[in-house]
Amino acid sequence: MSYRAEYIWIDGGDPTARLRSKTKILDDNALPPVWGFDGSSTNQAVGHASDCVLEPVFTCPDPIRGGGDLLVLCEVLDTAMVPHESNRRARLTPVAERFAGQEPLFGIEQEYTFFRGGRPLGFPDNGFPAPQGGYYCGVGADEIFGREIVEQHLSYCLAAGLNISGINAEVMPGQWEFQVGPLPPLEVADQLWMARWLLYRTAEEHGVSVTLDPKPALGDWNGAGAHTNFSTRSMRENYDAIITACESLGHGDKPYEHLRFYGSGIERRLTGQHETSTWGEFSYGVSDRGASVRIPWQVEADKKGYIEDRRPNANIDPYDVTRVIVDTCCAALERAAQV
CATH class of the missing domain: 3.30.590.10 (Glutamine synthetase/guanido kinase, catalytic domain)
Structure with a gap:
């Protein structure tokens, strides 16, 4: 069996950031792991070094899909696992x-x-x-x-x-x-x-x-x-x-x-x-x-x-x-x- 995890993150929009999300299918016993995305499409990277990292920080039941599916809010990191400059949560912590x-x-x-x-x-x-x-x-x-x-x-x-x-x-x-x-x-x-x-x-x-x-x-x-x-x-x-x-x-x-x-x-x-x-x-x-x-x-x-x-x-x-x-x-x- 498996479940759907909707990974949600805040992009690098300027002056106002927007929300982005995509779905990962996970085994029932698996916790949401770190994942990647194309930062060049979200104003968070350039095309020749486009990978960014999603690190889950808050999860809750997905009320839209229901069942055992989850919503997963993530912080954005670079590939060195350092908070991305657009990551405002890391500044609050x-x-x-x-x-x-x-x-x-x-x-x-x-x-x-x-x-x-x-x-x-x-x-x-x-x-x-x-x-x-x-x-x-x-x-x-x-x-x-x-x-x-x-x-x-x-x-x-x-x-x-x-x-x-x-x-x-x-x-x-x-x-x-x-x-x-x-x-x-x-x-x-x-x-x-x-x-x-x-x-x-x-x-x-x-x-x-x-x-x-x-x-x-x-x-x-x-x-x-x-x-x-x-x-x-x-x-x-x-x-x-x-x-x-x-x-x-x-x-x-x-x-x-x-x-x-x-x-x-x-x-x-x-x-x-x-x-x-x-x-x-x-x-x-x-x-x-x-x-x-x-x-x-x-x-x-x-x-x-x-x-x-x-x-x-x-x-x-x-x-x-x-x-x-x-x-x-x-x-x-x-x-x-x-x-």
């Missing part, structure tokens, strides 16, 4: 290990938009739909488009054992969101990439495409983000740590350093309108969805909890975002604990 004692947790809100025929799903062939407002968490065929895809994706994620914590319709027709977490940095990033792959495959079955573009429709429409909720053990225990984390994100050149890793085209989305902060400016506030970082009202009331960095785009690499947030906030909290 030492940072996550260094600050593991602070028990950092993330919940990432992945927004995305369905497209069909070159227009967002639900947009008329000519002109535009009614203004945004009624679509957010809406109900009814005149306001909601693609729910059957969203529900199937949710079922697939749950069957795969992913830590999906919710879904909702967003403010534009065809725009939705799912949330992953709370999980430690490596786990949340691995599972977000896997959930994205399942989203693309689910939409593919319905003849619909998915974009993570941060501004999928020009005009008076919200963009698409990946609001990133973050806490450490100390933040979950006292409010001073919440303020320390917020201050660290706005200290010196940190806002600009972070924006480099918060997704391509971020200036198109962070305009100061449509529930965003202004690109290049940093602020934080309680219940303020126009701030760079929001402190939920319940966190202020409880004097403990988490913060929400609202700046990351929908097209982030979660390995990058979790890395820079952990590096900045946990280092600041470590210094504060030594005072």
Whole structure:
């Protein structure tokens, strides 16, 4: 007997990487081994030295094929078994290990938009739909488009054992969101990439495409983000740590350093309108969805909890975002604990 292992990896696309996958047939008792691929076709090698290596790092049941088949998320290595320069996971690993004692947790809100025929799903062939407002968490065929895809994706994620914590319709027709977490940095990033792959495959079955573009429709429409909720053990225990984390994100050149890793085209989305902060400016506030970082009202009331960095785009690499947030906030909290 044998089973199918779908090897999934992140390519070398620039400025935004894409997912790739292919199938390997394995004996029932065999664990997924390292495998190879043509890096010259994924912007990860040149033709005269094209081989790259796939090293499995996270597996889960394949909810599409079922049975004993697996989905296998891989890191990309070169043939010397060294992490490829496009391998962002390898950059996160030492940072996550260094600050593991602070028990950092993330919940990432992945927004995305369905497209069909070159227009967002639900947009008329000519002109535009009614203004945004009624679509957010809406109900009814005149306001909601693609729910059957969203529900199937949710079922697939749950069957795969992913830590999906919710879904909702967003403010534009065809725009939705799912949330992953709370999980430690490596786990949340691995599972977000896997959930994205399942989203693309689910939409593919319905003849619909998915974009993570941060501004999928020009005009008076919200963009698409990946609001990133973050806490450490100390933040979950006292409010001073919440303020320390917020201050660290706005200290010196940190806002600009972070924006480099918060997704391509971020200036198109962070305009100061449509529930965003202004690109290049940093602020934080309680219940303020126009701030760079929001402190939920319940966190202020409880004097403990988490913060929400609202700046990351929908097209982030979660390995990058979790890395820079952990590096900045946990280092600041470590210094504060030594005072």
